[in-house]
Amino acid sequence: YLQYGSYPVVNPQNETFPPQFHVHRQYLHHVTLQTDSEPVHLNISGPLAGDWFAVAFVAEKSNRIVQKGLHLQCKAWLTSSLRLQIAEEVLSLSPNQPLSQQISIMQYYRFYTPRDTWSATITISSCAVLPIASDVQCPLILVVKPLALPSVEQDLNLQDQSVVNCTHTVSGEACSTVVTPSAENWNYILVTVENATVEFSIHVEFTVCQDDSKKLLLTPEEATETPQLSSSSYSQLVVKPTPVFSFINTSCWKNVPLVRHTMVENFAFRYEPLSSDNSSSTSSALNITTDETTLFKFDIYPIQDIGGTLEINIVLPSTINITMNNITIAACLEYTMRPRLSANGSCGSDISNNVNTSSEDHRVLTMLVPYPEAGPWYLALTPRCYFQENEGNENEVVDVRCYSNTTHINLNIKSSSCIQDGCGDHGKCYRYFSGGFIFSTCVCSSGWRGWGCTDETNAISDFQLLLGVLLLTLSNIFFIPAIVLSVYRHYYTEALIYFVTMFFSTFYHACDAEMYTFCIMRLSVLQFCDFYSAILAFWVTLIVMADLPATLQSLTHMAGAVGIALGVEYDRTGLWVFLVPSGVGLIILTISWISHCRYQRACYPRKRTWLLCLLPGVINAAVGLVIFAFLQTDENYKYVHSAWHAAMALSVLFLLPERRESKGRDRSLNTSNCHVEELNDLNATFVYDGHQFLLPSSP
Template sequence: MDTINGNKLSKSNMTVLSNSYWILMFSCLFILAGQLLFVKSDVIQEFLPRGVSAYGDGLENGQLLHIPLGDVNQSLLFTYFANVTKGCSWTNVTLFLRHDGLPIVNVFNASYPNFTWVYQPIDYEENFLGDGLQQRLTIHPRQPSSVIFGVVFFLEDAARIQQQGLTKSCTTLFWGRVETLPLNVSSISVDRVDETAAKLVRKNYVQPLSAKWVLDHNKGDDNISANTESILDLKSSDIPTFLSWTILSPTDIGGTLQVDIKFNQDERNSSVFGYLAFGTQENPNRTQFSANSSEVIPKATIIVPYPLAGVWYLSLFANCTEWNESDCQRNISVKVQISLSPCKEGACGPHGRCIQYFSAGLIYSACVCSSGFAGWSCSDGSNALSTAILLTSVLLLTLSNLFFIPAIFLAFRRGFYSQCLLYFVTMFFSSFYHACDQPEFNFCLMPYTVLQFGDFYSALTSVWLTAFIVANPSVSEEISSAMCIGGAVGIAMAVHYNPTSLASFTIPIVCGLGLIAICWTRQSCQMHKCYPGKSYCLKAVLPCLLFSIVGLVCFAFLETEDNYFYVHSIWHISIALAIVFVIPPEGKKFDITKPPSIDHEPLSL
C-alpha cells in the first residue's frame, strides 16, 4: 500500500510555490532592477531568477544556461548569485561553462565506458554558496565560438525521502547577467579551416539527436571509394587519409558522437591507426586509436560525449606487416561509420534509461541510472547493489502486503464484505505496483500508471471505509451508502489530480477520524456512559493507534534512498495490522437506524 512518495515516484515533480518562494523571487527582481539603473554596459544575456535542482549523475537535473556570443571579440563579465528560501540552509551551488558544447559534468568521478574520449569537458568551474552574495567571473571567449553553454546545480547533503507537504519546501534560485567588458582583450583563436580533408555528407534521421556522415559522392579522390557505406581503400604509406564533418549547434551537441573503424574484408596482417581531432587536423589535444586484423575484434571505436559544435577531423594510416613486399602494394579496405545518437547508441545498458530533455533551446540526452550504477552510460558499478539486495527489496515490498490477509479474513468472518473486498484489492495493487516499480527484478501486470492509481486509491478508500464501520453512525441505510460512495468519489478525484499531495493523504484520514469522534460522542451522550467500552479501547483502539503511529513515523520521517525497501515494508505491515485490531466484532452490533437504548452495552470485544 502506497500513499505519497514524491521523490520515489517521480524526481521531476514540481514543488508547489509557497509565499516564501514569491518573496525570494521579488527580492531577486528588485536587485536586478537596481543594477540595471546604476550599471550601464552592453548586456548580452540576462538570466531571470530560476530554480536550481540537485545534482544527479549528469545533466538530467541541472539548470542549463545559454550565452550567445555572436560577434563578440572581447572579454565578458558574468555576474551571478544564488539564494535559498527563507528559513532554509545555504546550499553548495556549482556552475560549469563550456564553449560550443554542453558541459560534461562528473562530480563523483564515475568511470566512463571503454573507448570514451572526454574532450574539453568544461572551460570554467565555479563553486559558491546560495547566500545571496554576488559572484563575478571573467570569461575570455574562444574564437570562432558562437555560444557558451552552462549548467547550474547544487549538491544534496542527505538522501532522505521527503514526503510532499510534510517537510519544509526549500528552493534555490539562480540569477545571472553576462555583459561585455570595456577593455578589449584578445581572445583565444583556433584555426578550423582545412581544405585537404574529404568532407562527409550529413544524413539526418527522424528522431532527434540522430545522424550519420558518409562520403561525398561529388568529390573525387583516388584514395577513397565514393559509396554510401564509407568504404576507404588505404595504401600502406606515411601519407594519411583525412575525413572531416561538421557538428551543428544546437541540434547535435546534446548527443553522443561515435566513430567506428573496422576492416571491410577479411584482411590479414594489416593494421590501421589514426587520430580524431577537433578544430584542426594537427590539434595537439587529439586522441589516437588503432585496429589490427589479427585481433579478436578487429575494429576501433571512439565515443565522444556531448561533442563540441564545429569541424571534426579523422586521419587514417594503414600499415602492412607482410614479409613479401609485393603483397603490401595492395590497398587495405576499411569501413568508417560516423554517427550521432542519444546517450550511448540510444541506450544506457541494462541498468539505466536514456532520457531526452529540452532546456535552454536545445534537446539533449542523459542516462538515468538505477540499482546503484552511475556514469555516462550507467556502466560504473563500483557502488552497485548486489543481486541479493535487489531481490530482497522486491520480496520485502511485495510480500509485506500479505499481512493484509488477516484483515481480509476477519472482515469476511464478521460480515463486512465490502471492506473485505477492498482490503484484497489494496493488497493486490500494492504488491504488483511495487513489483513493477523495481529497477531490476520487475514485473508489470498492467501499465505503471494503472497500478499506481489502483494502489493509491484502494489504500485511501480502505482508510475511509474502515473508519466508517468503526464509527457506526446512527443514520439510515440510504445516507450511509451515500456517505461511502461520496467519500470514494472524492478520493478518486484527489488521487487522479495529485496522488503525492499531502491533501490526498490527510483528508480521508481527518474525515474518518472526525466521523468516529462525532459518532462516538453522540453515542456516549445518548447512553450516558463512555462509548465504546474500556475493553474495546484497550484491546482494539490502543493497538491500532500504536501500529498506525509506527507506520506513519517510518513513512514520513525515516525513509531514505538506501533503506526504502525495508522501512516502507514496515509501513505496509503496520497499517495492515492496525486494521486487524480495529475491525468491530459482528456479535455486538446493533441496529444503526434506531437510537441506542439504555439497555445497549458499549461496543467491546
C-alpha cells in the same frame, strides 16, 4: 557549468564513464554558488564567438525518502546576467602585405584563412626599441589563437594557443612561427611588450592545399577576397575557391570527402566516404595510402546534432594480408582545426586512439564523444606497418616498410541517442526537453550509475533485487487476516476495499521493480490505484468505527470515495491528500462517539475495547506512519516499506468493530439507548434509560 558549442558534460559525483568515452572539454568553465545571496563572477577572457550553453543543478547528497509536505525542500533561485567587453582595435592582416606598427603595451591582430589552408607563417621583422639602440633585442611576445582573442590573463601554455618569444632574436633577424589555423575562420594574434616602445613590421603568409594534394602559396590578391557570412547559425565564414599557384615541394595529407545522411530520429546522422570512382555513391569501405596521413572533415550542426553521442568506428577487415607485416592506424580527432601531429606521428589532441591487426579485438576501434560541439571536426588517420616477433613470453615489435601502398578499412561516423541508442543492461535511454533544447541521457537502475550506467560501485546484486521485490509484494498478504475478519463480521464493503488495497499494492510494487518486473497495466495507473485504495482504506475504517446509521454511513463512504479520488489525482504524493480524509474521518468519529456517550450516559466504547483493541491498533498504525514518513532511505526502502504494509494491515484487526447485526448495527457498539454487558455466566446487567437491572442469564 558553462560550455562553448554544446551542452556541458559534467560528472559531479566522479562516476566512471563508459569505455572508449572521450570527455575532454577544452572550453568548459564552472563555478559553485552558495545559498547566501553572494554574487559569483565568472570571467572568460577571449571567449569563442557563437552559442554557449549552461547547466545548473543542486547537488543533493541525502538518500532519505521523505514525505512531501513534512520536510522543507531546498529551493534555490538563480539569477544570471551577461556583460561583454569588446576589443576596440583589432587590426586585420592581409597575406604577404607587411604592416608597420609601433606599440608600447599590446595590440590585437587578425587574419582570415581560406578553405584548405595548411599552415600560416607569422613573421615579425624590423623590430627596434625606441629610442633605437643597437644592443637591445626585440622584447615582443606573440600569442596566436584560432577563433578567439588570445588571453594574457590565462596560462599562456594553453593547448589552443601558440606562444612565440622574440626576446632572444638576434638583432636584425626576423622572428617567425608556423601555426595550424582554423580554415574558413578568423584567427587572432596578440603582440605584447613590457616597459618599452617598439616599432616593428608584421605579416602573415598562407600555405593552401588543393585537390591534387599539393601545398600552394597563397598570393595577397586571392587571400584578401572579402569573406561572406554563410547561413550557418554558428557564423562560419567562407571565401571563393582558390586557384592553383606554384607548387611547394612537400605534400599535403590526402583529403577524403564525406557525405552526410540525416535520419528522422533526433541526433541521428551518419557520414560516409564518397566512392573513389567519382560516382555519387557512398560506402563505409575505402582504401587509404600507407605512406601518408589521410584527413576527413565533417560538421556537427548546431542544436539538432549536439544532444546525442558522436560515434566513430574504424575497422580493419580480416581480409587484410598480414603475412608480410602488421598494420596499425593512429586515429586523431580534433575540433575546429586540422589535428597537429608531431614529428614521430603522435597526436596532439586529447581524442586519439589506434587500431591494429595484432588480434581480432584490436581490429575494431570505437571513439565516443558525448554532446559533441557544433562546428567542423577533423579526423586524421596515420598508418604504420610493423613486424611482431614472438620470442618466448616477449613480443618484439619492429617498424618496417609497408608491403602494400594501400590498406583497406571500414569507416563509420555517426550519431545516436545515449550510447548507440541504449544504456546497457542497467539503464534506459530517454530524451528530455529543457529550456527549449532536446538532449538524451541514461536513467540507471539497480544501483548502477554513470553516463552509460556502467559504474557498478553501488550496484545492487540480483539477490537483493529479488529480495526487495518479494518483500514489497508479499508483505501485502498481511491484509488477508483483515479481509477474512471483515467478511466474518459482515463488513463486506470494507473487505472489498482491503482486498483492492492488497491487490494494487502488490502489482504496483511488482511493476515498479528495477529488474524483476511484472506489469499488468501501465505503471501510472497502478500507482494511482495503489495510493487511492490505501487512503480509502483509512477512510472506511474510521467510518465503520464511528458506528453511523446505515444511511449516513453510505453517504460518507461515497463522499469519501469521490473526494479521495480528486485529491489523489491532484497530488498523489502530497501530505494533504492523506491528512484531509484522515482528519475529517477522525472528526466524524469523535462526534459520533460523543453522541453515543450522551445517549448511553456511559463511556463509549467500553474500557475493555479501549485497552484491548483501540490502544494497540492506534499504536500499531502510529508506528507504521512514523517509519513510513521519517525512516525510509534508498537502502532500507524494501524493509521499511514492507513493515509499513504489515503495520497498516494488522492495525485493522484491532480497530475493526465487533460483528455487525443483520440490521446493519454493531452489537457491541450499538447506538440505541440500551445495551447488554456480560458480567458472568449467570447474570447480566440490563440498562434502560440510564437505569441498571441485574437479570439472570437464563433462557
